[in-house]
Amino acid sequence: MRNLYITGDIHGEFESLVFYITSKYELKNSDIIVAGDVGLGFHKLNYYIQIFTKISKKLIKNNNHIYFVRGNHDDPKYYHNTPEELCKFSNIHIIDDYTILSFGDKNVLCVGGATSLDKMYRKPGIDWWAGENVNDIPEDLDYTIHQVTHVVTHTAPSIVFPDNSSVYTTDPIIIENNNKDREKLTDLYIKLIQSANIKCWYHGHYHMSNECNVPNVIYDNEIPMFKTAYFDNDKDTYDGKYCKFICLNMLMNDIDIIKVV
Numbered sequence: 001m002r003n004l005y006i007t008g009d010i011h012g013e014f015e016s017l018v019f020y021i022t023s024k025y026e027l028k029n030s031d032i033i034v035a036g037d038v039g040l041g042f043h044k045l046n047y048y049i050q051i052f053t054k055i056s057k058k059l060i061k062n063n064n065h066i067y068f069v070r071g072n073h074d075d076p077k078y079y080h081n082t083p084e085e086l087c088k089f090s091n092i093h094i095i096d097d098y099t100i101l102s103f104g105d106k107n108v109l110c111v112g113g114a115t116s117l118d119k120m121y122r123k124p125g126i127d128w129w130a131g132e133n134v135n136d137i138p139e140d141l142d143y144t145i146h147q148v149t150h151v152v153t154h155t156a157p158s159i160v161f162p163d164n165s166s167v168y169t170t171d172p173i174i175i176e177n178n179n180k181d182r183e184k185l186t187d188l189y190i191k192l193i194q195s196a197n198i199k200c201w202y203h204g205h206y207h208m209s210n211e212c213n214v215p216n217v218i219y220d221n222e223i224p225m226f227k228t229a230y231f232d233n234d235k236d237t238y239d240g241k242y243c244k245f246i247c248l249n250m251l252m253n254d255i256d257i258i259k260v261v
Contacts, residue, residue: 003030004103004260006152008204008248009071012039016251018055022062025257031103032257033067033095035204035248036112036154040068040094041075042127045083052089059091067093067101070112071154071205076131079112097135100146106260109148111135111188114155114205115178117169134181137188143195150260151201157189158182160245161210189214189243198243202258209256210247 005027010017017034021027040048059066070079078086082094095101101108113134122128134155156162158179169175192198193216248256 001029002103003027004106004108005030005032005257006035006202006246006248006260007032007251007255007257008035009037009073009207009250010034010039011037011073011250012042013251014039014051014055017066018058020251020255020257021064021066022058027064028062029064030062031065031067033101033108033110033152033202034069035152035202036069036071036114037073037204037250038068038071039073040078041129042073045085049085052086052092056089056091065091065093067095067110069095069110069152069154070097072114072116072128072132074112074132075129076113077129098138098141100148102146103260106150107146107148108150108152109143109146109192111151111153111185113181115174115181117174117178119174120169120171133177134184137184137191143192148192148196149199151188151192151198153185153201153203155181155185155205156203156245156247157185157201159186159189159214160212161247162206193243197241200244200246200260202246202248204248204250206247207250208247209249212245213242214245216241216243 007017021032070076079094079096086094095110097110097112099110101110111134113132115133116122116128119128124130189201198216246258248258
């Protein structure tokens with residue numbers, strides 16, 4: 001029997017991730033999804049070939065698989081048109097946006113992208129890339145056939161932690177793009193809860209740990225916004241179905257490796 005885990009931003013720390021997986025937590029026969037900001041694009045292709053060659057040996061030994069979702073600190077070309085040289089690694093998978101991964105009774109929708117809130121300090125094409133944002137929802141994405149049960153994204157919908165007022169920038173374009181990304185994921189959530197039973201939604205991006213629950217209900221084609229949508233784990237608060245939203249910390253702070261149950 002295989003286990004499924006989700007973890008947050010690793011920012012190029014591939015070997016540290018595999019150390020946590022294989023040595024610290026001694027995971028075996030497991031699938032691990034990284035919720036973006038993998039660090040693909042900061043080096044030339046040959047660097048990733050070498051590092052993947054090294055870490056894949058330990059992954060194969062323990063029968064572990066890693067799945068990389070796109071973050072804003074990833075070059076989109078690695079995800080939308082993955083180089084053939086990186087496709088040969090049987091236990092390392094680079095996942096394009098809106099891919100649905102199936103692990104037994106768990107069907108996980110993966111959606112990458114976000115706005116770089118620090119792009120004013122970065123160089124385009126060097127350490128941030130055009131096309132970093134959340135892509136539009138594909139019109140042909142059929143949620144009912146695949147019965148999506150879990151979602152992994154890099155950033156979060158606008159209805160959950162953190163509030164957009166916590167965005168530490170005054171650049172109006174960055175703020176606007178960030179809001180658009182999060183609103184797209186809120187639209188995705190509304191579509192999902194109408195046709196699927198979403199149990200949990202995981203995301204990274206904010207480098208901190210947080211959990212909240214959101215009722216799977218719609219009022220007049222809208223769901224309650226940020227300050228009223230979520231509640232604590234008090235079962236008396238809401239008796240219906242809800243989706244748990246989990247914000248994952250980054251690897252080098254206080255790593256979250258969450259087991260999906």
